[in-house]
Amino acid sequence: MALVIAGDRSGVGKTTVTLALLSYLSQQSKRVQSFKVGPDYIDPMFHTAVTGRPCRNLDPVLTSESYVQSCFSRHSQGVDYVLVEGVMGLFDGISPDWRLADERVSDRRELNFLFADFASTAHIARLLHLPILLVLDCSRLSTSVAAIVHGYRTLDPRINLVGIVLNRVASDRHLELLQDALRPLNLPILGVLRRSEQITIPDRHLGLVPTDEIGQLEIIFARLAHIAKTCFDWHHLLPLLQPTKNSSIVHSSFPLPHSPIKIAIARDRAFNFYYQDNLDILTQLGATLIPWSPLIEESLPDDIGGMYFGGGFPEVFARQLAENQLARHQVRQAIQSGIPTYAECGGLMYLCQQLVDFEGQVWPMVGVLPTTVIMSKNLTLGYRRVTALQDSPPIEIGQTFWGHEFHRSQLTSSPLKPLWQIKGYKSNTRTSTEGWQLRQLHGSYIHLHFGECQNLPKRFFQYCYRQRDPL
Numbered sequence: 001m002a003l004v005i006a007g008d009r010s011g012v013g014k015t016t017v018t019l020a021l022l023s024y025l026s027q028q029s030k031r032v033q034s035f036k037v038g039p040d041y042i043d044p045m046f047h048t049a050v051t052g053r054p055c056r057n058l059d060p061v062l063t064s065e066s067y068v069q070s071c072f073s074r075h076s077q078g079v080d081y082v083l084v085e086g087v088m089g090l091f092d093g094i095s096p097d098w099r100l101a102d103e104r105v106s107d108r109r110e111l112n113f114l115f116a117d118f119a120s121t122a123h124i125a126r127l128l129h130l131p132i133l134l135v136l137d138c139s140r141l142s143t144s145v146a147a148i149v150h151g152y153r154t155l156d157p158r159i160n161l162v163g164i165v166l167n168r169v170a171s172d173r174h175l176e177l178l179q180d181a182l183r184p185l186n187l188p189i190l191g192v193l194r195r196s197e198q199i200t201i202p203d204r205h206l207g208l209v210p211t212d213e214i215g216q217l218e219i220i221f222a223r224l225a226h227i228a229k230t231c232f233d234w235h236h237l238l239p240l241l242q243p244t245k246n247s248s249i250v251h252s253s254f255p256l257p258h259s260p261i262k263i264a265i266a267r268d269r270a271f272n273f274y275y276q277d278n279l280d281i282l283t284q285l286g287a288t289l290i291p292w293s294p295l296i297e298e299s300l301p302d303d304i305g306g307m308y309f310g311g312g313f314p315e316v317f318a319r320q321l322a323e324n325q326l327a328r329h330q331v332r333q334a335i336q337s338g339i340p341t342y343a344e345c346g347g348l349m350y351l352c353q354q355l356v357d358f359e360g361q362v363w364p365m366v367g368v369l370p371t372t373v374i375m376s377k378n379l380t381l382g383y384r385r386v387t388a389l390q391d392s393p394p395i396e397i398g399q400t401f402w403g404h405e406f407h408r409s410q411l412t413s414s415p416l417k418p419l420w421q422i423k424g425y426k427s428n429t430r431t432s433t434e435g436w437q438l439r440q441l442h443g444s445y446i447h448l449h450f451g452e453c454q455n456l457p458k459r460f461f462q463y464c465y466r467q468r469d470p471l
Contacts, residue, residue, distance in 0.1 A: 002072075002082035003162075003240045004037075004132045006121045008148055009089040012137040013167040015043055015208070016199060016224070017191065018085040022050040023221045024228035025241075031079040033243075035072060037124050038087035039383075039404040039447065041273040041311065042207045047085070049211045050221055054276035058084065061094065061119045061383050061402050062449035065127055071277065071451065072128055081241040084130065086121030090152055090159075093120030094383070122159050131162040131240055133190060139168040143181040150185060162240060165191035165232075168198065191232040199223055205358075205408050206313070212269045260288040261305040261464045268293035270321060271346055273311030278450045278457070282308075285461045294350065298326035306340040306393075306464035307331070309347025311447060314365075315375050315409065318355050322363040335368045335441050340393040340463040343443040345407055348436070349373045351443055352411070369436055369443060371413040381406050384446055386420040389433065392442035394460040395419075401453050403446035419444055440467070 005021075007014040018034070025032045034047040034055045039062055044055035056075050058068045076082045095116040117123050125132050134152055138145060145166075153161045164182070169175050169192055182189065199220060202209045211217055263282065267274075271294065279289060289308070290301040295317055300307075314321055321328070335341050335351070343351055351366045356374040365373075384403045388395045395401075419435025419442065435444035440463065450457045 001240060001242055001244050002076060002084060002128070002130050003237070004084045004086055004121060004125045004130045005135060006086040006090040006125075006132050007088075007135045008137075008152060009092075012135050013165075013193065014085055014135050015046070015201075017133075017135050017165055017167070017193070018043075018083060019046055019050060019221070020193075020224040020228035021083060021232070021237075021241075022047060023225035024232075025081050026051050027222075027225045030081055032081045032083065033075055033079040035075075035082070035084040036087075037084065037121050038119070039406070039449075040087070040207070041275075042210055043085060044276075045211045045272065046201075046208070048276075049217060053079075056277065057275055057449070058124050059119065059449065060123070060127070062404060063451040067451045068124065068127060076243040077245075079243060081238075082243045083241060084124065084128075086124070088121070090132070090134065091117045091120050091122050091155070093117035093123055117156075122156060125160070126156075126158050131160045133163050133165060133237075133240075134161055135165045135167055137168050138166050138174070138178055139170070139195065142174065142177040145178050146181040146185060149182060149187060153185070153187065161187065163188045163190035163233075163236065165189075165193065167193045168195045169193065170195050188233070188236060190236055193227065193231050197227055197231070199227070204316075206406065210269070210272055210313070212272060260286050261461065262290050262301060262303055263287045263306040263308055263464060264292050264301045264304045265289045265308040266294050266310065266347065266350075267291040268295045269312075270295050270314045270317040271310050271312040271350075273344070273346065273447070275449050278448075281450045281454060281457050282461065285457060287461055287464070294324060294327050294331070295320045296324070298324065298330075300327075300330050300334060304334075304339065305467050306460065307334060307342070309341070309343040309350060311345035311347065311406075314346045314350045315355060315357050318357050318361070318363040321350065321365065322355075328364070328366045331366045332368050335366075335439060338440050338467065340440040340460060340467055341442065342394055342460055343441065344447050345405075345445050348443040348445060349409060351441070368438065368441065371411045373409050373411055375409050377408065378410075379406075379408055380410075380445070382424055385423040386446055389418055389421055390437055392419060392437040393440050393463040394442055394456045396459070399455075401448055401456070403448045405445050406447070407445055420446060422446075 005018045032051045036044045047055035352369045352373045353367045354372040358375045387400045415436045418433035
């Protein structure tokens with residue numbers, strides 16, 4: 001067993017409720033494993049900061065249904081409690097016709113449902129046979145709450161809604177109206193959060209501000225733990241949070257090379273969007289991941305065979321990145337010398353000639369890509385079906401993957417020989433091209449999860465191995 005935290009829509013307080021529960025359990029010195037539905041990077045950072053255990057993403061689009069099940073089972077072992085934070089509204093997902101030809105959909109009945117909820121919170125709950133706790137924003141509701149809860153409870157008879165959390169309750173009288181309306185439904189209220197007890201976590205253009213940039217984070221977690229202690233029905237919650245024992249877990253294994261390969265991975269406030277599974281897979285292959293900071297370190301780690309630049313917020317730290325000229329020079333030299341390099345989104349932006357921030361200020365970047373990145377108010381967001389148009393260290397021409405795009409920037413020029421042909425998640429979406437391949441560099445806005453495409457990290461690792469030991 002484990003518990004899924006869902007909402008009737010985005011912005012109702014799922015993350016606050018999740019972090020409050022995680023904070024309280026961690027305060028009791030319990031081993032807590034968390035998961036996040038979807039491709040998000042920032043919410044898992046908060047989970048990890050609270051529990052001390054890497055949060056895992058559950059995304060059947062970027063991986064598969066079977067990978068979601070194996071990932072959940074594997075990481076739910078040996079812990080006291082398990083919690084899954086949902087995404088958007090409970091049933092918000094992908095159109096059921098979006099991947100009819102994709103063999104990774106294990107249950108074709110999922111595609112025949114009445115609405116588009118593939119990869120939704122409800123889909124994950126069904127896939128893992130988990131109960132759901134529904135969070136409701138009651139700030140503009142009273143007795144109408146019953147209609148909402150009744151609808152969410154009965155729309156899909158396959159889900160198991162075990163309780164609700166009333167968030168942003170204004171007063172005792174407001175709570176009485178909500179309780180009276182919900183009583184005939186015979187569904188327990190397992191949490192009540194008052195409007196006066198709200199905790200605001202700062203956000204910006206791509207969601208919450210990452211944990212590394214928030215001061216006094218432990219104070220926030222302590223306040224959340226206190227709210228959880230006083231506002232939730234732990235007698236009913238704790239049994240729902242306890243994991244089911246599973247002795248049939250299969251662990252992936254890879255033949256290790258004679259000696260490990262060092263891969264420099266950019267990890268600081270500017271670059272911190274990484275799926276933990278990706279890092280684990282590279283480590284299992286034999287890579288030694290060496291964290292370093294393009295913000296503050298003037299040189300790359302010694303004796304590296306490759307470089308990995310994840311996403312993040314280079315636009316927020318453009319001045320510091322630009323001022324660290326020695327680091328930019330070393331990265332440029334390394335790429336020009338043929339060091340295999342994998343760069344996603346923010347990493348791609350860092351490798352451009354210049355970055356123009358939201359205020360219009362222009363900052364020099366590494367300069368290996370002949371283009372400038374300009375920040376924009378327009379959001380590019382969504383799953384992408386990408387097909388390789390040429391070889392690069394991690395991919396071979398003709399290979400196809402599912403990826404995700406999430407950024408507010410654009411490039412001033414396109415590559416003469418683009419890396420990817422791109423389609424959206426619906427087959428009739430207009431195609432486009434994107435991505436750069438220069439020397440041994442793979443640079444793209446597309447985020448990839450290695451879970452179901454492990455040939456990608458294997459190939460990248462082999463390139464890194466050959467770079468260090470060419471014979």
